[in-house]
Amino acid sequence: MAGPEGTTRGDPTSRGVDRTSALPLWAQIYDDLRRRLDAGAFTAAFPGELSLVREYGVSRHTVREALRKLRSEGLVTAERGRSPMPVQPAEIEQPLGTLYSLFASVEAAGHTQHSVVMALDIRADGVVTTRLGLEESTPLLYLARLRLADSEPLAIDRVWLPASIAAPLLEADFANTALYHELDTRCGTRLSRGHERLRAVIPTPAEQELLDMPEGTAAFAIDRLAYSVDRAVEWRQTLVRGDRFGVTSGFSARSGHLIVTGGRDTNNENGPSALLLS
Template identity: 30%
Template sequence: MQTNELDKHSKVPLYKQLKLLLMRYIEENLSEGDSLPIETEIEKLYGVSRATVRKTIDELVSDGIVKRIQGKGTFVQSKKIVQTAGTITSWTEEMRLKGKKIHTENTLLVEMEPSRKISEELKLAPNEKVICLKRTRFADGEPIAIMINYLRAKFVPGFIEEGLQKESLYETLEEGYNIRLKKADERIQARSATDLEAIELRIPPQSALLHLTRVSYLTDGTPFELVEMSNRGDRYHYHIELDGRNKLKSF
């Protein structure tokens, strides 16, 4: 098991850094059912405390990536890509953090009249147009997701002519248009792949998908972007952290 240097001066907690390294190690070296090194070995390899190792393993268990078997050890349960919900991050950023090699195919970029659904989601004015960016996203050579972004055209003049300047749309928006997203509403549902989606994602027809719909807002609260993303159910996993229940007041 090879080790990488942890940055003990980083603002990112050690257990989260260690989690990313272990996820990369699992992806590159282990198969489902293989055992993870024991905690004392991980502790020595990375120079961290036993508490840090245990918190990291706890997170991997919570994400469904590994499972503990009493008296036997910790074993790989799934090699799905984990998407952490709760913050606005680009797909590209998520994959980079996980050490994935990414590329994009089947890119379509057009300006179009919005459908009624798009108009309602983005609260568009009459005759307002949107830019549609459709892509098939690959991680380590494997198609993982079909992503369609609808952007309000009036906020990104020249986008059609300039095209996507970076692999990450959000980096292009931030650097080229000084557009930063303040918040987003996201909905996730399970459904079966259409025949076309199955072909693009190279999966059997009617395979399970995790379909995400997101509306992103500018810093002043204006709805700016609608995202429709279809993720392979066999390769994608969402992780959501929830706070404790609020205590109800008695009257």
């Protein structure tokens, strides 16, 4: 159920202060405000000092101490004459129609890139091998990762490659490295082109929990087929948080935008040329 600030995760309402506690009042307020921020509260605005004084029944000095601690940790910002504001995670942008790297873009935006490896093995998948133009029994290397930016979930990434090419990747540490860097250095294979289908979706409850997303928040689902010269070598499915990720596109008066509508099959080589790397 949504709280008073319109959020849905956890309990964003105030729990007040305990004047019998040995913990200072400012520290209790700091803990409570941090809990509420983590629960998704204050998405529209952060309460000002006087509002917090009334809400917690404490002095303005006490509230200022709690806010000072929040500011020192980069959780809220404050300017003279303005109410504090919660610091929102920066959106990570990717361009359409070019080769680009999620790994590099995360770090270029000032974030720390990290992944949690959920699976790395050799398996069979008849549907994927068909997409790659291979026999159904062809062994595939499968890698599934939860992609993080500054320890915050950003995307669920699943990729399949022919084991005949990618088997050396079983020895790679994908917690801190880019897939395509390892594919190049360990396997001698570089991707040269590809195409994607990108659509907005509502994640399943399990995906929502894994990505730590507020209920009802949309995500981008990206299906991708990538080639090394003329050979299809990667099929990838990525689910990325819509509140942390955006796509950009250029246009001109002469060419305008290239917009693909409907359910175009991503096996169609005339599809979009954008490719999300690593």
